Amino acid sequence: MLNIQTNRSLSELSTFGIGGDAHFFAEISTISEAEEAYAWARKQELPVLVIGKGSNCLFRDEPFHGLALLNKIDFCTFEERKVFVGSGYSFSLLGVQTAKRGLSGLEFASGIPATVGGAVFMNAGANGKETYQTLSSVLYLFETGEKREFAKEELSYGYRTTSFQSMKGCILSATFNLGLNDEARKKQLEIIQYRMKTQPLKDKSAGCIFRNPSPDLSAGALIERCGLKDFSVGDAKVSNIHANFLINSNRASAKEMIELIERVQRQVFEKTNIHLEPEIRILP
Numbered sequence: 540m541l542n543i544q545t546n547r548s549l550s551e552l553s554t555f556g557i558g559g560d561a562h563f564f565a566e567i568s569t570i571s572e573a574e575e576a577y578a579w580a581r582k583q584e585l586p587v588l589v590i591g592k593g594s595n596c597l598f599r600d601e602p603f604h605g606l607a608l609l610n611k612i613d614f615c616t617f618e619e620r621k622v623f624v625g626s627g628y629s630f631s632l633l634g635v636q637t638a639k640r641g642l643s644g645l646e647f648a649s650g651i652p653a654t655v656g657g658a659v660f661m662n663a664g665a666n667g668k669e670t671y672q673t674l675s676s677v678l679y680l681f682e683t684g685e686k687r688e689f690a691k692e693e694l695s696y697g698y699r700t701t702s703f704q705s706m707k708g709c710i711l712s713a714t715f716n717l718g719l720n721d722e723a724r725k726k727q728l729e730i731i732q733y734r735m736k737t738q739p740l741k742d743k744s745a746g747c748i749f750r751n752p753s754p755d756l757s758a759g760a761l762i763e764r765c766g767l768k769d770f771s772v773g774d775a776k777v778s779n780i781h782a783n784f785l786i787n788s789n790r791a792s793a794k795e796m797i798e799l800i801e802r803v804q805r806q807v808f809e810k811t812n813i814h815l816e817p818e819i820r821i822l823p
């Protein structure tokens with residue numbers, strides 16, 4: 540049964556720990572609760588904001604006059620090399636569980652603090668792999684209430700871009716078709732160890748802020764070359780562990796974080812003539 544609450548701070552729903560209040564808030568644990576939530580929002584004529592783990596979102600400081608939905612649709616069933624998973628399921632856990640079964644293709648997901656829905660929305664990736672390589676289909680709820688199953692072939696996607704970024708609605712579930720590899724678990728453990736060594740996982744961040752300008756030029760290396768590690772605006776700071784991670788070092792506001800993003804973009808452009816595109820979503 541859907542429970543709609545009022546005035547929930549979005550900062551608690553984001554790994555950045557930044558954001559104003561959402562006027563209305565609900566957790567959805569099933570597909571029918573998602574449908575119920577959208578029907579309620581349609582009736583009230585309110586916009587809906589779907590949140591997974593909030594690990595790629597910078598929520599603005601101003602209140603959001605709409606319904607924020609926290610996605611907890613978290614079933615997961617295996618059938619040989621196929622996995623059918625709710626969009627609120629932990630993407631990192633999926634990476635571990637598939638690897639433990641000797642299933643290959645999602646080892647890279649281990650350590651990405653996302654939901655499956657967020658990973659499908661973003662085409663999350665790491666270590667040269669990405670979500671759409673093994674994705675086979677997606678069940679989607681349009682804000683109009685229509686539900687539709689998309690085969691991967693019907694979707695367009697690229698580096699951190701997908702069809703869903705220009706659609707209005709909620710990814711409900713996904714099916715992945717995986718390979719077999721006895722070394723999958725070993726590979727997954729190596730990935731998580733490397734991640735722990737190279738990323739500031741104890742800090743409040745949204746992972747990489749900028750897209751890499753090209754496959755062989757990382758945004759982090761560029762920012763570092765421009766001498767911007769530790770550069771800050773208020774409590775918003777460039778990490779000194781990984782320069783493409785901007786962190787909330789105490790009580791940064793969205794305004795400070797946006798100013799830091801713009802200043803980094805400006806300085807990198809002045810020194811290298813390269814314009815860095817944000818990967819994170821500044822919402823709502």
Ligand SMILES: Cc1cc2nc3c(=O)[nH]c(=O)nc-3n(C[C@H](O)[C@H](O)[C@H](O)COP(=O)(O)OP(=O)(O)OC[C@H]3O[C@@H](n4cnc5c(N)ncnc54)[C@H](O)[C@@H]3O)c2cc1C
Nearest residue numbers: 591592593594595653654656657658663664665709710746
């Ligand atoms: C420490 C750290 C490490 C990271 N490492 C990586 C990495 O290696 N690779 C990588 O690609 N990313 C990485 N990220 C970024 C982030 O985890 C990914 O972008 C991830 O895909 C976001 O998933 P989420 O569930 O948190 O989505 P959210 O941040 O909650 O949402 C992101 C966007 O997706 C939309 N959305 C979320 N769920 C749904 C849904 N069910 N239906 C419709 N829209 C939806 C939201 O509205 C929003 O626009 C990292 C982040 C952190 C904090």
